[in-house]
Amino acid sequence: MKIAMFSTKSYDREYFDAVNADFGHEIQYLESRLTPETSSLADGFDAVCAFVNDQVDAQVLGDLSSRGVELVVLRSAGFNHVDLHVASELDITVARVPAYSPHAVAEHTLALILGLNRQTHRAYNRVRERNFSLEGLLGFDLYRKTVGIVGTGTIGAVFAQIMAGFDCRLLGFDPYPNDECRDLGMEYVDFDELLAQSHIISLHCPLTPQTHHLIDAEAIDKMRPGAMLINTSRGAIVDTRAVIEGLKSEKIGHLGLDVYEEEEDLFFEDLSERIIQDDVFARLLTFPNVLITGHQGFFTSEALTSIAETTLQNATAFETGEGTLHEVTPERIEPKS
Numbered sequence: 266m267k268i269a270m271f272s273t274k275s276y277d278r279e280y281f282d283a284v285n286a287d288f289g290h291e292i293q294y295l296e297s298r299l300t301p302e303t304s305s306l307a308d309g310f311d312a313v314c315a316f317v318n319d320q321v322d323a324q325v326l327g328d329l330s331s332r333g334v335e336l337v338v339l340r341s342a343g344f345n346h347v348d349l350h351v352a353s354e355l356d357i358t359v360a361r362v363p364a365y366s367p368h369a370v371a372e373h374t375l376a377l378i379l380g381l382n383r384q385t386h387r388a389y390n391r392v393r394e395r396n397f398s399l400e401g402l403l404g405f406d407l408y409r410k411t412v413g414i415v416g417t418g419t420i421g422a423v424f425a426q427i428m429a430g431f432d433c434r435l436l437g438f439d440p441y442p443n444d445e446c447r448d449l450g451m452e453y454v455d456f457d458e459l460l461a462q463s464h465i466i467s468l469h470c471p472l473t474p475q476t477h478h479l480i481d482a483e484a485i486d487k488m489r490p491g492a493m494l495i496n497t498s499r500g501a502i503v504d505t506r507a508v509i510e511g512l513k514s515e516k517i518g519h520l521g522l523d524v525y526e527e528e529e530d531l532f533f534e535d536l537s538e539r540i541i542q543d544d545v546f547a548r549l550l551t552f553p554n555v556l557i558t559g560h561q562g563f564f565t566s567e568a569l570t571s572i573a574e575t576t577l578q579n580a581t582a583f584e585t586g587e588g589t590l591h592e593v594t595p596e597r598i599e600p601k602s
């Protein structure tokens with residue numbers, strides 16, 4: 266089928282071309298983000314392939330529908346950027362990549378924790394300047410610390426397994442407890458107890474109306490003083506302004522982010538020659554105990570191969586009715602209970 270692929274980079278082309286040799290879809294790689302201004306580029310295509318910061322809202326879906334697009338394949342697990350109700354009304358099928366490499370994101374979460382704790386990003390710069398002072402680099406043993414995991418689905422479970430390897434005590438909060446995590450010794454507790462007890466809190470739930478600003482001033486207030494907060498899930502699960510206050514008051518001891526609530530204007534682009542207009546983001550960069558990466562949790566060769574395979578398989582399943590179509594429907598954004 267004819268697929269217009271938005272927000273593509275060189276690595277998307279490389280991995281999709283390799284995998285598409287077995288599928289034979291006709292892919293047009295577009296560098297533009299999908300927005301109301303660019304959706305006309307999908308004219309004449311059967312499907313649109315979108316990434317996390319593409320705009321797949323009512324306006325864009327309406328335009329895509331009028332141009333004959335019947336399928337939106339997301340090359341991501343998260344689908345919070347899609348108006349599923351409108352897609353359903355317009356009879357546009359939406360499919361995603363439910364799991365590609367949960368290890369990629371879980372291992373990157375660990376990279377943020379270890380980097381923040383032992384300050385490897387600061388040590389790297391110091392040593393290059395021949396500054397071998399250890400002042401300010403003091404860390405703590407992860408051994409037997411309490412790690413609170415919010416969302417113990419595919420990625421949360423792999424992350425739990427990794428932290429079990431450090432002999433950490435595991436607390437979980439999820440409306441649907443996972444037996445795999447229980448087998449690792451995870452104790453499911455309510456959200457407030459997880460906040461109060463955890464040395465490290467890591468977010469692995471999807472962004473939904475229920476999880477928007479889940480970490481707000483009230484939640485921060487309930488945390489253990491000096492807690493480490495890690496978000497590799499979606500930016501808006503965290504109220505960034507509240508987190509900045511938490512860092513200023515030293516209630517939050519370390520902050521690791523791979524996602525940011527206003528990331529669509531920043532991430533995935535080289536802005537090194539530009540002035541950052543986002544003052545909230547700029548403030549975050551001033552803290553020595555904040556480590557930010559630009560949404561690279563998914564970025565391993567295994568994950569890119571798997572994303573390309575499942576995305577093209579979704580297109581084939583839609584076209585031929587054969588194989589698995591990983592469809593997301595409006596019901597998926599409601600709590601499962």
Ligand code: NAI
Nearest residue numbers: 343416417418419420421439441469470471497498562563
């Ligand atoms: P999943 O669907 O397997 O697991 C999500 C878990 O969160 C489920 O067990 C669900 O019951 C739970 N959950 C839902 N609402 C909750 C709530 N209010 N409180 C606590 N738990 C709740 O999803 P998966 O594959 O583990 O991915 C998790 C998230 O990671 C995705 O939604 C996506 O936003 C993010 N992600 C980030 C990437 C990155 O590159 N940084 C790459 C891939 C995913």
